[in-house]
Amino acid sequence: MSPPQEQYYIGLSEASSVERNSDKISSSSSSSSNICPEDEGNNALNLKETELRLGLPGSQSPERKAGHGVSLFGKDLEEKTSGFKSCVSGAKRGFSDAIDGSGKWDLRMKVSSDVSFGKTEVLFSPGGGKDGASKNINTLQSCLPGLPGKEAGAPPAAKPVEEKNTSSAKDHGSSPASKAQVVGWPPIRSFRKNTLATNLSKNSDAEAKSGPSCLYVKVSMDGAPYLRKVDLKTYCNYAELSSALEKMFSCFTIGQCTSNGLSEQEGLNERGLKDLLHDSEHVLTYEDKDGDWMLVGDVPWEMFICSCKRLRIMRGSEAIGLAPRAMQKFKNQS
Amino acid sequence: MNQLWKMDPNIKKTKNSADSANYPEAIQSPSQFPDEVLEKVLSMLHSHKDRSSVSLVCKDWYNAERWSRTKIFIGNCYSVSPEIVARRFPRIKSVTLKGKPRFSDFNLVPQNWGANIHDWLVMFAKVYPLLEELRLKRMTVSDESLEFLAMSFPGFKALSLLSCDGFSSDGLKSIATHCKKLTEMDIQENGIDDISGSWLSAFPDNFTSLEILNFASLNSEVSFDALERLVSRCKSLKVLKVNKGIGLDQLQRLLVRAPQLMELGTGSFQQELMSHHCVELENAFRNCKNLQILAGLWDASYIYLHVLYPACSSLTFLNLSYATLRSDEFTKLIAHCPNLRCLWVLDTVEDKGLEAVGSCCPLLEEIRVFPAHPFDQDMNHGVTESGFLAVSHGCRKLHYVLYFCQQMTNAAVATIVQNCPDFTHFRLCIMNPGQPDYLTDEPMDEAFGAVVKTCTKLQRLAVSGLLTDLTFEYIGKYAKNLETLSVAFAGRSDWGMQCVLGGCPKLRKLEIRDCPFGNAALLSGLKKYESMRSLWMSACNVTMNGCRLLAKEMPRLNVEVMKDEEDDSHVDKVYVYRSVAGPRRDAPPFVLTL
Numbered sequence: 001m002s003p004p005q006e007q008y009y010i011g012l013s014e015a016s017s018v019e020r021n022s023d024k025i026s027s028s029s030s031s032s033s034n035i036c037p038e039d040e041g042n043n044a045l046n047l048k049e050t051e052l053r054l055g056l057p058g059s060q061s062p063e064r065k066a067g068h069g070v071s072l073f074g075k076d077l078e079e080k081t082s083g084f085k086s087c088v089s090g091a092k093r094g095f096s097d098a099i100d101g102s103g104k105w106d107l108r109m110k111v112s113s114d115v116s117f118g119k120t121e122v123l124f125s126p127g128g129g130k131d132g133a134s135k136n137i138n139t140l141q142s143c144l145p146g147l148p149g150k151e152a153g154a155p156p157a158a159k160p161v162e163e164k165n166t167s168s169a170k171d172h173g174s175s176p177a178s179k180a181q182v183v184g185w186p187p188i189r190s191f192r193k194n195t196l197a198t199n200l201s202k203n204s205d206a207e208a209k210s211g212p213s214c215l216y217v218k219v220s221m222d223g224a225p226y227l228r229k230v231d232l233k234t235y236c237n238y239a240e241l242s243s244a245l246e247k248m249f250s251c252f253t254i255g256q257c258t259s260n261g262l263s264e265q266e267g268l269n270e271r272g273l274k275d276l277l278h279d280s281e282h283v284l285t286y287e288d289k290d291g292d293w294m295l296v297g298d299v300p301w302e303m304f305i306c307s308c309k310r311l312r313i314m315r316g317s318e319a320i321g322l323a324p325r326a327m328q329k330f331k332n333q334s
Numbered sequence: 335m336n337q338l339w340k341m342d343p344n345i346k347k348t349k350n351s352a353d354s355a356n357y358p359e360a361i362q363s364p365s366q367f368p369d370e371v372l373e374k375v376l377s378m379l380h381s382h383k384d385r386s387s388v389s390l391v392c393k394d395w396y397n398a399e400r401w402s403r404t405k406i407f408i409g410n411c412y413s414v415s416p417e418i419v420a421r422r423f424p425r426i427k428s429v430t431l432k433g434k435p436r437f438s439d440f441n442l443v444p445q446n447w448g449a450n451i452h453d454w455l456v457m458f459a460k461v462y463p464l465l466e467e468l469r470l471k472r473m474t475v476s477d478e479s480l481e482f483l484a485m486s487f488p489g490f491k492a493l494s495l496l497s498c499d500g501f502s503s504d505g506l507k508s509i510a511t512h513c514k515k516l517t518e519m520d521i522q523e524n525g526i527d528d529i530s531g532s533w534l535s536a537f538p539d540n541f542t543s544l545e546i547l548n549f550a551s552l553n554s555e556v557s558f559d560a561l562e563r564l565v566s567r568c569k570s571l572k573v574l575k576v577n578k579g580i581g582l583d584q585l586q587r588l589l590v591r592a593p594q595l596m597e598l599g600t601g602s603f604q605q606e607l608m609s610h611h612c613v614e615l616e617n618a619f620r621n622c623k624n625l626q627i628l629a630g631l632w633d634a635s636y637i638y639l640h641v642l643y644p645a646c647s648s649l650t651f652l653n654l655s656y657a658t659l660r661s662d663e664f665t666k667l668i669a670h671c672p673n674l675r676c677l678w679v680l681d682t683v684e685d686k687g688l689e690a691v692g693s694c695c696p697l698l699e700e701i702r703v704f705p706a707h708p709f710d711q712d713m714n715h716g717v718t719e720s721g722f723l724a725v726s727h728g729c730r731k732l733h734y735v736l737y738f739c740q741q742m743t744n745a746a747v748a749t750i751v752q753n754c755p756d757f758t759h760f761r762l763c764i765m766n767p768g769q770p771d772y773l774t775d776e777p778m779d780e781a782f783g784a785v786v787k788t789c790t791k792l793q794r795l796a797v798s799g800l801l802t803d804l805t806f807e808y809i810g811k812y813a814k815n816l817e818t819l820s821v822a823f824a825g826r827s828d829w830g831m832q833c834v835l836g837g838c839p840k841l842r843k844l845e846i847r848d849c850p851f852g853n854a855a856l857l858s859g860l861k862k863y864e865s866m867r868s869l870w871m872s873a874c875n876v877t878m879n880g881c882r883l884l885a886k887e888m889p890r891l892n893v894e895v896m897k898d899e900e901d902d903s904h905v906d907k908v909y910v911y912r913s914v915a916g917p918r919r920d921a922p923p924f925v926l927t928l
Binding site for chain 1: 437439440441442497510523524525551606632655656681704705706708709738763765767820822847
């Protein structure tokens, strides 16, 4: 009865659960590639899968198999251009900015803010003595690379409690490749879990946080499947903001860009915002304190960041007549 | 104990032998007091336990008690039925109902399990048209039910929904629209559909009776204008807890309108503020002379915490459990709060922060330390045994603790309870299941042994870490006042659970998950379960046969099983509770009542 228990913990073969993990990345990669086969029968997972694959901190994109990766954008990762690569790395940056080293938080951010979030988690309850294969298995836990601390062998399973606990007791100095997430453990109410996840995504690095607060705002792009967040305080002017947004969202517009012959997104340039966003008929707007949607670029930068609550990359078709003026103003600003 | 279930009006019971000497006279001669006087006297009894005891004295007292009872508390909504309640108590104004087992808070109970309020409301509408208060915990409440409630009870005053599900903000709109005499709307931590914040605008312009408003856990933004006007015209408002959508400048305006507040839950604490706004906000706090409880502080940015300082010295309860403060930031704040009785924090304050608590808050009675990263096994974060030790050292009046930590030692716990022997609630969660004493590698048995031996007043205990049956031997033997016990990933054999069931004379609630307790353990409590509210066992070694046997032997218990998908004999979850209402009729298909 004992050996199957260990398979509940995705990615942990018996060997890896016992041996000390010196190579955390490889074990996390192997565990991440295990997500796919065991990920069955769970609704809303496909999106989650691809989201997981997008730049989990520490995981290496080359390991992703073709077809499993960012098919979200209709592009195979292997075929990505340098620009796409920068998108992926940008995505990784964004993710690792947002998360304190755990893919789990990423997932929480992406799934709807519905408080009944707990039900959408793919978790299982490690009961005793059962073959784990048909149970819903946790897809969240696998990628915790680089975590020092307790050995992951410590299991909750009822029957083999004794031998497992002794093994974990001995190994508690070593680091876990990954730790299975058990349903309802630690015992924290969903509301608190969800709230903390959102909080922590805003205050990314507790250690780095000093002085004035960050100014994270949501950035949405029409047609993109999920939003991003940027800290306006990290930019000094509109140019920096626009190039950052370009990097973040270029992967969403690859399709259009390619058709316009702009498949090569080489670094930043002044034309960034205009070219990408304008040429593909997007306009950058923001919602101010009064709830009105304004064109980005009209007011001085400092005033902008004080009043900007969120950003939206609108389709040009919805911002008829504004785009040319945006370009004009933008040129005047920079 | 909830004696509600012994409902037979013909009961003639005596409390003790002294009474029985007088008893014969009581039967033969008319009551020494006219009924009205007896009722008047009994109406001054408020404690449920007292009332239950009183109702057992004799038939006259039973009747007088039932006529004078206006508040009813039902700890398990399935232990009794609406009909039975209605029959016994004709004059109820306030109802408190609890539904699902507590582990439903942690997603261990599937959706649609039950605990629906609607049938209760229908009965109440018939029998208690003057109902004023409804307090629900872990119940399913639909929008239709809320609307029904709003329309059926013209004098309705107080609604409190904690950890409930099934409704949306539309339901709240019905309440706001129709309950003209509402004094309390307390919505906490529910799994609901937050469609929009427009419910707040549904309070009529001439509505002024609100005293308690808590919408902190709702996500949708409300109209600030409507909120400000509401706060202005409700002069008796004592408790206001807003949600994250309310910023600092708006908070200032609210405080200016309601300086009489006793409890405040702030909104987001992170907005950019010009310095003169900061001064205004600080002044607003200074003017809140009655503020005792402070919560909210979402995303609290340290740079604005100083605005709280003028109000800190009178604070008795500070809830920072949603503010990710570092230890240095927190230390500066806590130094201003010497009168704190109750503190909730995140473990981002670390041991150093807790040391500051120990130094600054000698009157502290309750502390809860929540994990900021519950799923992160990084030992460099959070609190350890030293933080807990530091608090116990400085706060000798401590009697309630909820502590999430990554590591603990037996020695530390032993010292902690030496420092604070008055613990009534000791809930320790070592977050890694089955983790031993990190210094000695031994099980944590001696830690909890020390707790139960030293803390004789202990009512509630939650154990964690690597535990053998010895822990449960200790608990069974020493925890004479224990009422609630939560066990997870612990124990070695049936013997552990048998010890608890064989001891702990006052045990009411036992909840167990992922432990190697089987049928022998389950059945050893046959006689005990009728004196308890409920037993929950999930992911243990209990089988259908064991549960069937229990159900057969104890017909007055409801034995509800949620089966394991693959294994027909193995039981995934079993929930056992006493009931006078018989098996429930609304059990969903996945719940088998044996």
